[in-house]
Amino acid sequence: MGKNLTSRAEDYSKWYNELVVKSDLAENSGVRGCMVIKPYGYAIWEKMQGQLDKMFKETGHENAYFPLFIPKSYLSKEASHVEGFAKECAVVTHYRLKNAEDGSGIVVDEDAKLEEELIVRPTSETIIWDTYRRWIQSYRDLPLKVNQWANVVRWEMRTRLFLRTAEFLWQEGHTAHATREEAVEEAELMMNVYAEFAEKYMGVPVIKGTKTESERFAGAEETYCIEALMQDGKALQAGTSHFLGQNFAKAFDVKFANKEGKQEYVWATSWGVSTRLMGALVMTHSDDKGLVLPPKLAPIQVVIVPIYKGLDQLDAISDKVDPLVKALRDKGITVKYDTRDTHKPGFKFNEYELKGVPVRLAVGQRDLANGTFEVARRDTLTKEIVKAEDVVDKVVSLMDEIQENIFKKALDYREGHITEVESYSEFKSVIEEKGGFVSAHWDGTTETEDRIKDETKATIRCIPLNNTKEEGRCILTGKPSVQRVLFAKAY
Incomplete structure (x- = not known):
């Protein structure tokens, strides 16, 4: 029971792993890097899923389902997309097994090699945009707003229950629009939906912002995100929404006839949250005695x-x-x-x-x-x-009191762990000793971003949307900066 839990102060990572297992949320499976979500854990996920699904439908989205397997050639059509996921892809090369001739067991039938390898979906942009080419012909077909509840596979080497597993559950929305402005509005809308869900239902306060160029989703022109802070002072990306521009439309030749009859490429978004939210829920509210669940998501209230x-x-x-x-x-x-x-x-x-x-x-x-x-x-x-x-x-x-109290407690912790710094030495000191979000000036270059990451393990979590312009100097290079960004160590 809870009395046997490692305390958070003693070993936060061990506390988390023990709590997920002992509270019957999930356990490791016989497949390396994959988990079994137990009934109590799945009941929480079902509540999350049910509320999010309602919110998606209220904003005009419909559910559909697309194949688990993606032809390898599809991924190569969008260069930055394949580069972003290539190292995480699981590949199907054969379609049949047979008994070994020496009786040693089952082996792959070498005569059953696929003409084209199939990728187990790491995300579905490519297979969906190949489908949208058939669905979209005219401006009358737009906007197309589809969501999918599914599982995906990203071949992770270091895994942790809910936070990072080779297979996980999620939803992924994929929308097509007639104009750039509509697509940007959609991406921002879904970020706001995620933020509302996190705060109102999970009791998890989040900061809305955009990612830097190096942290964007592979193939996106802009990535919007919500960032949460866990009790150990590390950040967790709780959801992302991407403005994809016309990249996928051009890669898969998805055009529509506008009102004047002229052919144009559509504008795209994609957005998703996953069972990683379960990890956020555990780490934001729970204590040394066990889980602390918000009433709105508790299987038993x-x-x-x-x-x-x-x-x-x-x-x-x-x-x-x-x-x-x-x-x-x-x-x-x-x-x-x-x-x-x-x-x-x-x-x-x-x-x-x-x-x-x-x-x-x-x-x-x-x-x-x-x-x-x-x-x-x-x-x-x-x-x-x-x-x-x-x-x-x-x-x-x-029910309302507890929901409000756990949100306020998490908010107070986060507000107490946002620290403004003016120098690199102060930055490193806060990152190592206090943790949390560090608000600092950055010169806007990937080189500076990478160097800070290499030297401190802290990354730019987001450029907050509510940022006010503030002239300053980059903490590392001293070059001019027009606004602060939020750094943190992260999951």
Whole structure:
């Protein structure tokens, strides 16, 4: 249980890995670098997926599905795109197995070699834009706004559950527009959708911005991002939205006839978030006792634990609890009434604390006699006695209180870990000793960006969208700078 967790102060990375496994979110699989998402973890992902899907559809997007396999020739059509993903691609070369002639087992049938190798999708721009060539003929077909929920493969050598795995789940939106302005507006819109989801539902404060040229998505003209800060002072990219210009339209010859009948290339975007959000959720809110989940995403929002001796006492408690369960569910709250006789109440308390259930109700013989329930909050670890007739209203109000409290706690931490610096020595000191986001002037060159990364392991997380112009000098080269950017070590 949570008592056996390594503390965050002792070893944050070990704490995270242990917590993901012990809280039943996920585990490593028999395939190197791939994970099994367990039912409790998948239930959280389903809630994320459900809310995001609703938000996508409210902004005019439709779901579709495209092939897992991409012909190798498709990737080579957009040069910067293939260069960005070439080292991460898994390649299918044969389509059949056979028994070895010496009886040693199964081998690849050399006679079943594919005429063209297939790439297991690392992202779907190429296969989708080949499809869009058939779907788009006229301005009447635009805008085309499609989203896909899928799995992708990026052959990672160093993996960590949820944060970086060879296969992961995600959504990827791919849109086509008649004008540059529409496409840019779409890319910005989806960044804002992601930010709203992260803050309102995950309780994770984010900074909206754009990536530097070297950090952009392969094949994009502009990458918009939301950046979050974890409790160990490292940043995590929580979502990206890309303005692709006409690069993919030209690579796959996707044109449309405008209102004057003239042929033009369409303008494109793509955008996505993944199960990496699960890692962000864990690392932003959880503590040394286990998960702390926002009520809006918790699979179980309220757990009720009876304290009893013998079935007669359990029956008496259940007579009081069953109507409460119904009343809470009628309010849209997910409730679990744990009547297992295989575990003691203390074990259950620890179990649900570890799993991050927002509210725990306990009821025993004394509570029955007094007409009360013990109400415990996971976020503050506080308890209070509440009259039975007030419990429903109390729990409903706690859902909002807890959601707001964990967001505020994360926001306070982030605000306390944004540090402005004026010199390179100050920069290095903050990066090493304090962590968090470091706001500093940069001369705008990739050479300076790369040197700072090599020397400090800190990268430019984003150029904040709310940046005000501020004349200054680059912390490394002393060259003129017109605005600050945010650096941090990152996942």
